Structure formats: C-alpha cells, structure tokens
Amino acid sequence: MTSRPPRPRERGIPEATVARLPVYLRALQALQDRGTLTVSSEHLASIAGVNSAKLRKDLSHLGSYGTRGVGYEVEYLVYQISRELGLTQDWSVAIVGIGNLGRALANYGGFGTRGFRIAGLLDADPAVVGKTVASLDVRHIDNLEDVVRSKGVSIGVIATPSTSAQGVASRFVEAGVTSILNFAPVVLNVPEGVDVRKVDLSIELQILAFHAQRRADGDSGRGVDRAGLELT
Amino acid sequence: MTSRPPRPRERGIPEATVARLPVYLRALQALQDRGTLTVSSEHLASIAGVNSAKLRKDLSHLGSYGTRGVGYEVEYLVYQISRELGLTQDWSVAIVGIGNLGRALANYGGFGTRGFRIAGLLDADPAVVGKTVASLDVRHIDNLEDVVRSKGVSIGVIATPSTSAQGVASRFVEAGVTSILNFAPVVLNVPEGVDVRKVDLSIELQILAFHAQRRADGDSGRGVDRAGLELT
C-alpha cells in the first residue's frame, strides 16, 4: 500500500473523454451510413450534443487526425476511435441472472454489432437452467468458471437480485474476469485492478425526481425559464 | 438566448452530491432494516463505497444532521435524504416501448418501493397494444397525452428503438412531461427546462473494453498489480 504519486497521467486519455468517445463513434457511424466523407467539429459536435471545443479537445487526445480548413475524415476517425476503445478486437460477455432483465439483455441485438459477443448465460434457478434464450442455452451458475475459461469471457454482466450480486462478482473475479457490469442495486466490493461499472435505474429516477421537485419549488404560478439544467 | 450569469448557485446541492444521495439512502435503509439506530460517517462511507470526508461534505449540504462524537441517526437521515430527493411524494411514470426492455422494466418490482408508480404502458405495435403486462394494459401510443394528463405522469421512460425515440420524447414534452429517462442509444433534442438522463449499455461496455485493453497493454507476461482504476 505505497502512497501513489499524484497520478502521473499514465499515458492517458481523461475519463470524461473516454465516456464520450462511444457517443462520437455512434454519430460518426451514422454519418458513414449516409455516405458522408468528412465532417467538421462543429457539425459532429451538434450531432453528439456537445460543445465543439470539447469535441476537438477530446479528439486531440487521440492524435491530430483532422485537417484544418476541412474537418475530419469520417472513416479514418471511426477506425481510430474504435481502435482506442478496443473495439477492433472481440470481447466475450457472460450474463448471470436470466430473469426479466437478463433475458432482455440476451435478446438485445445491439451488442453484437460492435465487437461484443454474448458467450454464455448463467442462472441458479433449475426452472431456468436448460432453457434456450436468444439461441443460447442457459447453464447452471456452477459452470461459471468453465464458461469463462472455455469461451474466453472477459466481461461479466450481473443481472441477479442484489442479494446474490456480490457472490457472483466474487466468482467472476476468481475466474479471472476483471471487467464487470452490474445492474443490481448494491455496491460491489472487488479487489484493486477489477473494473466495475454500475447501471442503476432507481438512482436515475431519483435524480430526475430531485430536479423535478426543485423545478416545482421555484415555479410558483409564473411560467418556466428556469435555466442551468445539466443534460447528461 | 441571453447569456446566463455564471451560475449563482441557486440554493443548491452540487450535482455530484445529488447523484450519490440515492446510494447513501439505500445503505441507510439496509442499516435501518437491520435495526441500527446511529451510524458514523466512516461506517456509512465504507458501505456506500466512498471517502468519509466526501460523505460528510455531501450530508452537510442538507444541513447539520449529525452529532459529534456519535454519528448520524439513521432514521432521521433517511427521512431528510428522502425529502431532499423528492421521494416523500409519489411520482407517476409512463413507459413507452413495451418490447424486451420495456417489459422487464414494467415487471420490475424495485420501482414501486420508493415513491415511483408505473402509471401507464404505451406501444405502437398493434400486436402489443391491448396485452396486459404487469397488470397494466398496454395502450396505443396515440393515447400518450391522455395518459399523461389523466394519470398525472411526470416522468417518461423511453424504451423504443432509437429511430422512434426522438419522436416519443417530443410528444412527452408537448404533453408537459419535463423528466425523461432514455434507453435508446440516441442523443435527444429537447427544449431548455426539460431534464433528460440516458442509460446506455453499449457505452458502458465500451468503457469497460477501453480499460480492459489498457490493462492488457501494460501487463506483458507478468501478473496484474495495475493500480489507479476508478470504480464508479
């Protein structure tokens, strides 16, 4: 537990930028589908819903891929962002907890499109194990290590009730999975070096409720005009 | 389009704090269920997975509800956070797009527990309209305005394909809904004063892939020990 030096900016792209690159990528692919060859930061920014200076600064972290006076070559930029995000390789995903949400995720076509392949579905309920969901058969959770190793799973998705989530996370980690996407409303405890992201619908609703209440508090009679909302 | 003054900190709780209050609330309710009466910032922080100083500063925005030398009274804090987040009143939610995801959301029990009531389900597909999902019958999207008005819907959830999402959002806005939770992978365009939050699974996976790739780049042969990961 040596006290780390104040982050020597390893070789790095800022987190905030990383979180926006997928948005840019999607916008660029939409342009590509429409046959657009080049795009200005202004135009791309408006599609992606961000400030154009921010977009340029974000892209500058990947290198200088634009041409002054012209803009960015769409195809080249798509490739560069894909490469930076690691989408030029395939990622195997395992989903644990094939209930309401797990089934929806398994049936969702949007993952396969961009380098993510669902390699395994796991559940603990005998009534679910053995069933076929999205042309994969649901295996018993005890096979987790097998599935991870044989399919080369590197991303684990947790869609179990929150009581089971920590246990599943630990098993993922033991099996060597270092990237976890968690839908259960609990804080997961994992060793350093394991990356956990959470998706929590209740939190999103509560944040919306907070802002809605604040708006209602201020608006007495008079019309809106309340500004300063942050649109994520 | 008057240029706004540099944000006079209306009367406000920082955004970052608002996003964490629901996490604290959940931790507190777990303590409450276990019969715990008071909790220190250190303890609560470790449950919630944050730094204790941050927790104290967050809570200080709500007022001084702690007792030095003792900690915080769990029940009182639950109430204060609930009130601040607007959970002491009921919020009606309408879900549009009753497909894989919409059905999972409708069947999810976790919403009702905390002030959110699903008041209406809407879809455009004649094969879905009229069906009963989660003991609500699915109405046709043309009834959106009706449903919003008659049920007092204040939060709209969009779970349609991305091609329809903007249209649905606009109809929500026209009907007077100013809080929207969007699952479709598109940037929504809404007038000022409307609050949009998005949940985008593909983006989460891509961020995980980015970090996983970076870890793999550094680790040549030798075991892990890569530090500096930010766990959200």
Add this chain to the structure above:
DNA sequence: ACGTGCTTGTGAAAGCGCGCACAAAGTGGG
C-alpha cells in the same frame, strides 16, 4: 464538574473538466 476520546463540519489545497477565444494551418479562387 471536568477531562478523555471520538466524530462531525469545514477551511484550504490540488486536480479535473469545460468552454472561450485565437493563432496556426490548411483550402480554394483569382
């Protein structure tokens, strides 16, 4: 009544992220 020990609440410092504004660099027309 008073000291001991624990915990809160917050000032101060450092790090990040955002957006303005502009120089640098390229394009294209004359």
Add this chain to the structure above:
DNA sequence: CCCACTTTGTGCGCGCTTTCACAAGCACGT
C-alpha cells in the same frame, strides 16, 4: 503567388470536486 476564408488544435481562466487535516462539539465515565 497571394489573399480571404474555414477549421483545427490549444493556452488560459474559472468553477466544480475531491481529499486532507484539524478545530469545534458532544457523550460519557469518574
């Protein structure tokens, strides 16, 4: 060849966020 125009890449200032560190405050035992 030069000039007008467009657009990138970035220096800079500002405000938000996080974390440290500690004085102030409270409980409890004696």
